[in-house]
Amino acid sequence: xxxxxxxxxxxxxxxxxxxxxxxxxxxxxxxxxxxxxxxxxxxxxxxxxxxxxxxxxxxxxxxxxxxxxxxxxxxxxxxxxxxxxxxxxxxxxxxxxxxxxxxxxxxxxxxxxxxxxxxxxxxxxxxxxxxxxxxxxxxxxxxxxxxxxxxxxxxxxxxxxxxxxxxxxxxxxxxxxxxxxxxxxxxxxxxxxxxxxxxxxxxxxxxxxxxxxxxxxxxxxxxxxxxxxxxxxxxxxxxxxxxxxxxxxxxxxxxxxxxxxxxxxxxxxxxxxxxxxxxxxxxxxxxxxxxxxxxxxxxxxxxxxxxxxxxxxxxxxxxxxxxxxxxxxxxxxxxxxxxxxxxxxxxxxxxxxxxxxxxxxxxxxxxxxxxxxxxxxxxxxxxxxxxxxxxxxxxxxxxxxxxxxxxxxxxxxxxxxxxxxxxxxxxxxxxxxxxxxxxxxxxxxxxxxxxxxxxxxxxxxxxxxxxxxxxxxxxxxxxxxxxxxxxxxxxxxxxxxxxxxxxxxxxxxxxxxxxxxxxxxxxxxxxxxxxxxxxxxxxxxxxxxxxxxxxxxxxxxxxxxxxxxxxxxxxxxxxxxxxxxxxxxxxxxxxxxxxxxxxxxxxxxxxxxxxxxxxxxxxxxxxxxxxxxxxxxxxxxxxxxxxxxxxxxxxxxxxxxxxxxxxxxxxxxxxxxxxxxxxxxxxxxxxxxxxxxxxxxxxxxxxxxxxxxxx
Amino acid sequence: xxxxxxxxxxxxxxxxxxxxxxxxxxxxxxxxxxxxxxxxxxxxxxxxxxxxxxxxxxxxxxxxxxxxxxxxxxxxxxxxxxxxxxxxxxxxxxxxxxxxxxxxxxxxxxxxxxxxxxxxxxxxxxxxxxxxxxxxxxxxxxxxxxxxxxxxxxxxxxxxxx
Numbered sequence: 093x094x095x096x097x098x099x100x101x102x103x104x105x106x107x108x109x110x111x112x113x114x115x116x117x118x119x120x121x122x123x124x125x126x127x128x129x130x131x132x133x134x135x136x137x138x139x140x141x142x143x144x145x146x147x148x149x150x151x152x153x154x155x156x157x158x159x160x161x162x163x164x165x166x167x168x169x170x171x172x173x174x175x176x177x178x179x180x181x182x183x184x185x186x187x188x189x190x191x192x193x194x195x196x197x198x199x200x201x202x203x204x205x206x207x208x209x210x211x212x213x214x215x216x217x218x219x220x221x222x223x224x225x226x227x228x229x230x231x232x233x234x235x236x237x238x239x240x241x242x243x244x245x246x247x248x249x250x251x252x253x254x255x256x257x258x259x260x261x262x263x264x265x266x267x268x269x270x271x272x273x274x275x276x277x278x279x280x281x282x283x284x285x286x287x288x289x290x291x292x293x294x295x296x297x298x299x300x301x302x303x304x305x306x307x308x309x310x311x312x313x314x315x316x317x318x319x320x321x322x323x324x325x326x327x328x329x330x331x332x333x334x335x336x337x338x339x340x341x342x343x344x345x346x347x348x349x350x351x352x353x354x355x356x357x358x359x360x361x362x363x364x365x366x367x368x369x370x371x372x373x374x375x376x377x378x379x380x381x382x383x384x385x386x387x388x389x390x391x392x393x394x395x396x397x398x399x400x401x402x403x404x405x406x407x408x409x410x411x412x413x414x415x416x417x418x419x420x421x422x423x424x425x426x427x428x429x430x431x432x433x434x435x436x437x438x439x440x441x442x443x444x445x446x447x448x449x450x451x452x453x454x455x456x457x458x459x460x461x462x463x464x465x466x467x468x469x470x471x472x473x474x475x476x477x478x479x480x481x482x483x484x485x486x487x488x489x490x491x492x493x494x495x496x497x498x499x500x501x502x503x504x505x506x507x508x509x510x511x512x513x514x515x516x517x518x519x520x521x522x523x524x525x526x527x528x529x530x531x532x533x534x535x536x537x538x539x540x541x542x543x544x545x546x547x548x549x550x551x552x553x554x555x556x557x558x559x560x561x562x563x564x565x566x567x568x569x570x571x572x573x574x575x576x577x578x579x580x581x582x583x584x585x586x587x588x589x590x591x592x593x594x595x596x597x598x599x600x601x602x603x604x605x606x607x608x609x610x611x612x613x614x615x616x617x618x619x620x621x622x623x624x625x626x627x628x629x630x631x632x633x634x635x636x637x638x639x640x641x642x643x644x645x646x647x648x649x650x651x652x653x654x655x656x657x658x659x660x661x662x663x664x665x666x667x668x669x670x671x672x673x674x675x676x677x678x679x680x681x682x683x684x685x686x687x688x689x690x691x692x693x694x695x696x697x698x699x700x701x702x703x704x705x706x707x708x709x710x711x712x713x714x715x716x717x718x719x720x721x722x723x724x725x726x727x728x729x730x731x732x733x734x735x736x737x738x739x740x741x742x743x744x745x746x747x748x749x750x751x752x753x754x755x756x757x758x759x760x761x762x763x764x765x766x767x768x769x770x771x772x773x774x775x776x777x778x779x780x781x782x783x784x785x786x787x788x789x790x791x792x793x794x795x796x797x798x799x800x801x802x803x
Numbered sequence: 804x805x806x807x808x809x810x811x812x813x814x815x816x817x818x819x820x821x822x823x824x825x826x827x828x829x830x831x832x833x834x835x836x837x838x839x840x841x842x843x844x845x846x847x848x849x850x851x852x853x854x855x856x857x858x859x860x861x862x863x864x865x866x867x868x869x870x871x872x873x874x875x876x877x878x879x880x881x882x883x884x885x886x887x888x889x890x891x892x893x894x895x896x897x898x899x900x901x902x903x904x905x906x907x908x909x910x911x912x913x914x915x916x917x918x919x920x921x922x923x924x925x926x927x928x929x930x931x932x933x934x935x936x937x938x939x940x941x942x943x944x945x946x947x948x949x950x951x952x953x954x955x956x957x958x959x960x961x962x963x964x965x
Contacts, residue, residue, distance in 0.1 A: 429865075432865065433864050433866075769866075770899050771850075771867070772961055774850055774852075780848075782862045782867075786862055789848065
């Protein structure tokens with residue numbers, strides 16, 4: 093339970109995160125919905141690991157996101173939820189209905205906190221203090237009695253940790269809009285020694301920017317009243333004051349008296365008034381409550397606080413619903429796919445109409461032909477717009493990371509540089525959405541576990557700055573996204589011993605690749621301590637699951653002491669590609685434009701034959717192998733007058749070959765379709781695409797062709 | 804290009820509906836629930852180094868669908884492609900495959916009693932892919948387990964280790 097939550101450094105950002113707020117809010121909303129659903133369906137008597145892991149992952153994702161964006165109140169609450177869920181999924185605790193209750197309430201609270209952030213931080217925030225307390229109670233193994241709603245707090249003068257206090261006082265949420273100077277009247281006491289309160293004045297002197305404080309004369313004996321002008325929130329003030337006086341002895345009133353006190357303060361006030369002159373009267377009989385103490389702190393009775401919280405939550409919720417009608421809509425990818433397919437059909441129909449109308453007399457059918465020309469243009473535009481819905485460059489994903497890494501590195505005290513490559517690689521939107529979370533986990537992992545502290549790096553003879561490289565590229569029929577770091581790498585021994593501890597069957601004979609795969613097991617972590625960054629072992633599990641769901645694969649390459657590389661390979665479903673179409677005989681093939689170096693007309697005497705019959709062509713002092721597509725693809729020849737006399741030089745894996753084709757037909761963007769979904773892998777072919785006339789053309793796997801020629 | 808409605812499997816007798824088609828002089832039946840649609844033949848894009856009965860792939864509303872000519876697979880004497888050639892699009896465990904046949908006849912309901920087990924005969928396909936022989940009047944239907952047939956390795960539609 094020794095986890096504390098650190099606030100991410102929010103100020104001084106050199107990078108605007110707000111463009112991603114909307115995405116985060118939507119994602120968080122979905123995660124909350126999902127969590128709620130799973131909590132409601134949870135069978136307490138026989139909760140299986142899968143369900144608990146699922147709920148845990150939801151909380152984890154929300155926490156990660158809100159920490160990244162600096163919504164510390166949400167991150168803090170979900171962090172607590174996560175702690176409880178973590179103990180549940182490790183079977184250290186038995187799930188009980190109270191846990192579900194408190195988790196559901198926390199989900200509601202998170203929702204309204206998020207709604208408040210979404211609305212720009214206006215309005216009253218829900219206090220999460222009591223929720224946090226209840227969660228940590230439950231996580232500590234305490235089962236609150238159903239009929240004992242009143243929990244006596246430890247006396248303020250002796251903050252001996254009751255189980256409640258075992259959890260470090262979490263930073264409560266800000267309860268009013270920061271940044272606005274407010275006039276407050278703060279009453280402290282009654283105290284045994286009113287001099288204690290004077291220390292608070294020193295606080296204002298010592299902490300720059302906190303505000304101004306002055307004594308208000310005429311306060312009752314044993315109490316002090318101050319007039320304060322500050323921009324800080326009530327909760328922040330209470331936290332500060334807690335160094336000198338117990339929170340419960342502080343009463344913050346708005347000087348204007350409009351009762352803008354947070355729910356916590358209301359609760360305090362309620363106790364104050366109902367207690368009257370003898371605030372401890374309620375609890376005279378409570379065991380362990382010290383008598384004779386001049387002041388008796390009373391925690392707000394647990395059941396009251398959440399009520400107050402929900403009351404406050406009601407209003408931001410209404411605001412949230414209004415906000416949810418935003419400028420973007422989230423559409424099922426299937427619907428977009430359907431749209432794309434329908435447009436494809438339309439294009440074919442249009443092409444057919446154009447073909448059939450060619451013989452018509454332009455004079456007699458002028459209007460019809462004009463209409464067809466319009467149809468042609470509109471179909472083209474429509475197709476382009478529909479395609480553009482799905483395709484976005486990887487830079488959208490990558491640009492999330494500089495800020496995240498910067499904050500993370502600051503928090504961990506590390507020095508990290510981020511290098512991104514291949515940002516222009518276009519990726520299907522569906523893939524981008526699904527790849528973002530796994531990538532975030534990978535980058536966090538690299539920073540937290542991979543990169544060493546600057547001193548350690550220097551000791552190992554490395555540069556002080558660690559480097560994390562993110563790269564994206566099209567390779568053959570896939571998109572490969574790599575996260576590389578030059579940190580400490582994976583330790584084979586550590587992973588094997590950790591796996592043995594967890595009861596996974598391992599042996600010394602396992603290959604490195606097999607050992608690396610172990611880190612994908614749920615809950616597996618080699619981190620020595622759990623931080624809010626990583627170490628709970630949820631990351632790699634999620635990464636693998638998300639990527640497997642995309643029919644992709646994750647490979648790990650690592651050398652201890654030198655770093656590690658995680659390659660995520662995704663199939664090119666619907667990825668768009670710049671292609672060059674070439675004709676061979678009657679057939680059309682597509683070459684990825686990125687691999688085409690040059691093309692030229694070839695003379696017979698440029699080509700020389702080597703002993704085994706393979707051909708070489710000399711291009712500017714370089715001999716390269718010739719591959720005749722006609723032979724490789726057994727293209728039938730009907731027109732013997734035509735022959736292949738054009739060479740297209742392609743490059744892959746660093747080597748070049750010349751492809752012999754009949755003609756160059758043009759360049760265009762093609763939507764890559766997977767051949768394997770209904771057929772199987774075809775040698776030298778990475779996929780297929782649909783041409784403008786509706787026929788299918790195969791896309792060549794230049795990597796495969798080059799390998800074939802070089803062997 | 805008609806779409807066959809999916810038949811409700813409600814008959815208490817356990818009768819099932821079969822789509823029947825002709826290959827040369829033989830008549831075959833396949834489970835109607837496996838049929839997605841029936842369309843005319845359009846020239847597919849040839850795939851190099853594929854078996855000769857795999858004619859290639861076509862674009863079916865954005866999906867790349869392989870086309871298998873059953874007449875070549877079943878060693879029929881003739882395999883002409885004209886405006887009457889028919890392709891049956893099958894949906895087998897989320898894989899879409901088209902098969903070329905000479906003609907589609909009709910949809911028939913067969914009760915289990917009217918299906919005889921097939922004798923051991925030598926044919927171009929594995930005997931286990933033949934569910935039985937259905938007799939309707941004077942006609943004999945060869946009932947195919949089309950899913951098993953299409954996923955067998957020698958059809959070349961899937962790689963051996965799949």
